[in-house]
Amino acid sequence: MEKNRLYEDSSKCCGCFACKDACPKDAITIRATEAGFLYPKIDTAKCVNCGLCIRICGYKKGNDGNKPEEVFAAASKSNAILSAAASGGIFSVMAREFVNNGGVVCGSAMFRTETGFIVRHSFADNENELKKLAGSKYVKSATDGVFREAEEILRSGKSLLFSGTPCQVAALKSFLRKDYDNLTTVDLICHGVPSLQLFNDYILFYEKKHSCTVMDLIFRDKSRGQGMNCRITEKSGEKTRVKVMDGRLSSYFGMFLKGSVYRENCYSCPYASEKRGADITLGDYWGIYQEHAGEVTKAGLDNRKGISCVLINTGKGADLWQRVSEDILCFHSKLEKVAAHNDRLSTPSSKPADREHVMKSYILNGYESVDEIYSKEIQIKKYRYILEFHMPKTVKRTLKRILSTQA
Ligand SMILES: Cc1cc2nc3c(=O)[nH]c(=O)nc-3n(C[C@H](O)[C@H](O)[C@H](O)COP(=O)(O)OP(=O)(O)OC[C@H]3O[C@@H](n4cnc5c(N)ncnc54)[C@H](O)[C@@H]3O)c2cc1C
Structure with missing residues (x-):
């Protein structure tokens, strides 16, 4: 590879900016593509060609993870944790264990600012600060500067729980270039991330359409059970309104779920595999009733509140799992059972045929055009989504049962 070239093409950079944190001359800057994806760029005036940025790149090294040693279906015993979490709230249970024993937790947080939302990894050392880390944010979470701070914490001897995408x-x-006994890592089963710019453009579009300001957005609302509903807190004039909607009715969520707006490297992600690089892996336990019909209620779990799949990948992971066992409900499962409903444990998301068209259209004509494409695509299905969203759960379940016996 030629000197000063950080990555071969956009599919070979995940935008973590570990190279920027590692550079002893602060010679790496951030550049954004027109679609808002961030990439590192070397400032040749400052660069001394030490090559550390290239050697440090975790993405180039690929996946050297372990196959899970044990697999569980699990959820927090606390309803408060469950309602703020994307699935079973296992992340928050583990995070509490750290901060209540003098440790620090690093995870993704989302903030509203005057100019839009910021999604970036932040540190927390008490239960109150942990609240900002709860829940999935379906956007790229920025990590520049985070690795340096994590290293300082580890060097100080404090224990650190780091959670993020693989x-x-x-x-x-x-x-870090060496193992730290005081570091524990948690990764998510991940299907890909859109850019923060696209998300903020969606917010601007939404605000214009509904004449409001979006104060807060929760990607996974559970007031109607576990699923892909989002919750938007909007303000217009003096009025504040909380709106829950089926994610499939929002062009941002719809395009996210379909996979049309991910960062380029997500479509060839080396970590979408059973081999896991973190001590523990968390995901949604899709298909739990098919795999464990009798055990769910027996164990006191309830999928309307959220159930996670938990993969214990290392001894350190097993040790943490043991430490939090009193605060969770769980039972043993198998990797094959989880993977049967979660393709991201075997292959990266495939790139939909319309991905280039959607992104080009976004760049040329703005977010409105993305919304138009999506609206055309779902057409009549929109009414089905609305109906399903408003239908009482009992009716929905009965209908599903009837339809499955007809099939
Ligand atoms: C972009 C993305 C894609 C995902 N895709 C899948 C999937 O295909 N299949 C599946 O089973 N599960 C997927 N998940 C994981 C799932 O949504 C839950 O996060 C997971 O089950 C853990 O839930 P929890 O209830 O234990 O904790 P939660 O409280 O929901 O977890 C919170 C922690 O997750 C991490 N996190 C949240 N958002 C981000 C982000 N944008 N970037 C990095 N880290 C983040 C943070 O550290 C955060 O503090 C995905 C999550 C994200 C963020």
């Missing part, structure tokens, strides 16, 4: 965990480990 590429972010690989980036941290590669940045």
Whole structure:
């Protein structure tokens, strides 16, 4: 590879910026593509060609993870944790264990600012601060600067729980260049991330359409059970309104779920595999009733509140799992059972045929055109989504049962 070239093409960079954190001359800057995806760029005036940025790249090293040793279906015993979490709230249970024993937790947080939302990894050392880390944010979470701070914490002897996408965990480990006994890592089963710019453009579009300001957005609302509903807190004049909607009715969520708006490297992600680089892996336990019909209620779990799949990948992971066992409800499962409903444990998301068209259209004509494409695509289905969303759960379940016996 030629000197000063950080990555071969856009599919070979996950945008973690470990290279930026590692550079002793602060010679790496951030550049954004027109679609808002961030990439590192070398400032040749400052660069001394030491090559550390290239050697440090975790993404280049690929996936050297382990196959899980044990697999569980699990959820927090606390309803408060469950309602703020994307699935079973296992992340928050583990995070509490750390901060209540003098440790620090690093995970993704989302903030509203005057100019839009910021999604970036932040640190927390008490239960109150942990609240900002709860829940999935379906956007790229920025990590520049985070690896340096994590290293300082580890060097100070404090224990650190780092949680993120598999590429972010690989980036941290590669940045550190040595194992730390006081570091525990958690990664998510991940299907890909859109850019923060696209998300903020969606917010602007939404605000214009509904004449409001979006104060808050929760990607996974559970007031109607576990699923892909989002919750938007909007303000217009003096009035504040909380709106829950089926994610499939929003062009941002719809395009996210379909996979049309991910960062380029997500479509060839080396970490979408059973081999896991973190001590523990968390995901949604899709298909739990098919795999464990009798055990769910027996164990006191309830999928309307959220159930996670938990993969214990290392001894350190097993040790943490043991430490939080009193605060969770769980039972043993198998990797094959989880993977049967979660393709991201075997292959990266495939790139939909319309991905280039959607992104080009976004760049040329703005977010409105993305919304138009999506609206055309779902057409009549929109009414089905609305109907399903408003239908009482009992009716929905009965209908599903009837339809499955007809099939
Ligand atoms: C972009 C993305 C894609 C996902 N895709 C899948 C999938 O295909 N299949 C599946 O089973 N599960 C997927 N998940 C994981 C799932 O949504 C839950 O996060 C997971 O089950 C853990 O839930 P929890 O209830 O234990 O904790 P939660 O409280 O929901 O987890 C919170 C923690 O997750 C991490 N996190 C949240 N958002 C981000 C982000 N944008 N970037 C990095 N880290 C983040 C943070 O550290 C955060 O603090 C995905 C999550 C994200 C963020």
